[in-house]
Amino acid sequence: MSLQPSKYIWHHGQLVPWEQATVHVLSHSLHYGSSVFEGIRAYPTPNGTVFFRLEDHVRRLLESARIYRMQTPETAPELEDACHRVVDENQLDGAYIRPLIYHDYEALGVVPRQSSVRTTIAAFAWGAYLGEEGMEKGIDVGVSSWQRPAPNTFPTFAKAGGNYLSGILMGREAARHGYAEAIALDSNGYLSEGPGENLFVVRDGVIHTPALHHALLPGITRNTVITLARHLGYQVVEESMPREMLYVADELFFSGTAAEITPIRSIDGMQVGNGRRGSVAAALQRAFFGLFDGSTTDHWNWLEPVRSKQPLAVAVGG
Numbered sequence: 001m002s003l004q005p006s007k008y009i010w011h012h013g014q015l016v017p018w019e020q021a022t023v024h025v026l027s028h029s030l031h032y033g034s035s036v037f038e039g040i041r042a043y044p045t046p047n048g049t050v051f052f053r054l055e056d057h058v059r060r061l062l063e064s065a066r067i068y069r070m071q072t073p074e075t076a077p078e079l080e081d082a083c084h085r086v087v088d089e090n091q092l093d094g095a096y097i098r099p100l101i102y103h104d105y106e107a108l109g110v111v112p113r114q115s116s117v118r119t120t121i122a123a124f125a126w127g128a129y130l131g132e133e134g135m136e137k138g139i140d141v142g143v144s145s146w147q148r149p150a151p152n153t154f155p156t157f158a159k160a161g162g163n164y165l166s167g168i169l170m171g172r173e174a175a176r177h178g179y180a181e182a183i184a185l186d187s188n189g190y191l192s193e194g195p196g197e198n199l200f201v202v203r204d205g206v207i208h209t210p211a212l213h214h215a216l217l218p219g220i221t222r223n224t225v226i227t228l229a230r231h232l233g234y235q236v237v238e239e240s241m242p243r244e245m246l247y248v249a250d251e252l253f254f255s256g257t258a259a260e261i262t263p264i265r266s267i268d269g270m271q272v273g274n275g276r277r278g279s280v281a282a283a284l285q286r287a288f289f290g291l292f293d294g295s296t297t298d299h300w301n302w303l304e305p306v307r308s309k310q311p312l313a314v315a316v317g318g
């Protein structure tokens with residue numbers, strides 16, 4: 001999906017025009033994948049635009065930086081403020097927000113001891129990552145021949161640029177085989193996740209998802225789905241699952257900030273359930289998107305209105 005440029009990017013502490021938010025070709029992160037980033041959504045609601053779980057995303061961003069010992073110049077409240085500013089100043093009513101912390105170019109050794117740490121935050125309009133049709137009808141998915149990294153190779157809790165090389169290989173292979181997306185196994189052969197999504201399996205009314213030690217990113221939407229599902233009365237189990245759970249599932253679906261809740265209608269060319277979005281995925285989509293039209297109460301304080309610098313128009317009565 002191509003990018004829709006907005007006007008400004010928050011770059012190194014200030015808003016600059018979109019095309020001026022650039023990096024040097026010798027930036028450490030460009031050469032070694034040493035960046036950490038987030039993907040956050042803001043949704044339009046009847047009461048204005050809201051961030052979804054902004055604090056949790058900023059927390060994960062700083063944790064990713066901490067894992068790689070990157071000394072970030074900004075604090076969590078400063079990063080949250082910057083996210084507010086970039087959405088507000090771009091006058092976006094729905095947005096995908098992409099904060100990125102990276103190493104600049106003072107030196108080119110592998111260990112970025114002398115490379116300063118920089119932050120940049122873009123915000124732009126973005127639709128359904130795996131397609132509007134996929135959200136309703138489900139997508140075709142294949143198990144990848146590429147595995148996720150072993151736990152003692154590099155950390156999957158960090159949302160780091162370099163991790164996505166694995167996702168690129170998985171995604172390209174999936175496309176070559178005619179699939180919309182891939183699922184990877186971990187290095188022990190258990191189900192892990194997609195290139196940018198967590199995985200859920202429904203069987204006999206119980207919702208299963210790979211536990212956190214299966215080489216996956218602890219997704220914020222994953223946590224949202226678990227919370228909403230339990231609130232709706234479903235049993236949710238985080239566990240180890242063999243590949244064949246995919247073939248005996250009643251339903252499969254992905255979760256992610258970009259993918260939101262996307263049903264899977266076939267796996268390795270085999271129909272899942274009735275080959276359409278299942279009732280559990282549909283119920284969870286309703287609960288999730290209901291947060292933004294008011295039909296689901298936000299018991300968890302996940303929504304945070306975008307702060308506007310524009311003065312509110314006050315209607316003066318006669």
Ligand SMILES: Cc1ncc(COP(=O)(O)O)c(C=O)c1O
Pocket residue numbers: 039193194195196197198216217218219220221222255256257258
């Ligand atoms: C590898 C990977 N797994 C899972 C997810 C889903 O995480 P979240 O729901 O926090 O967006 C993402 C997206 O950020 C991802 O890149």
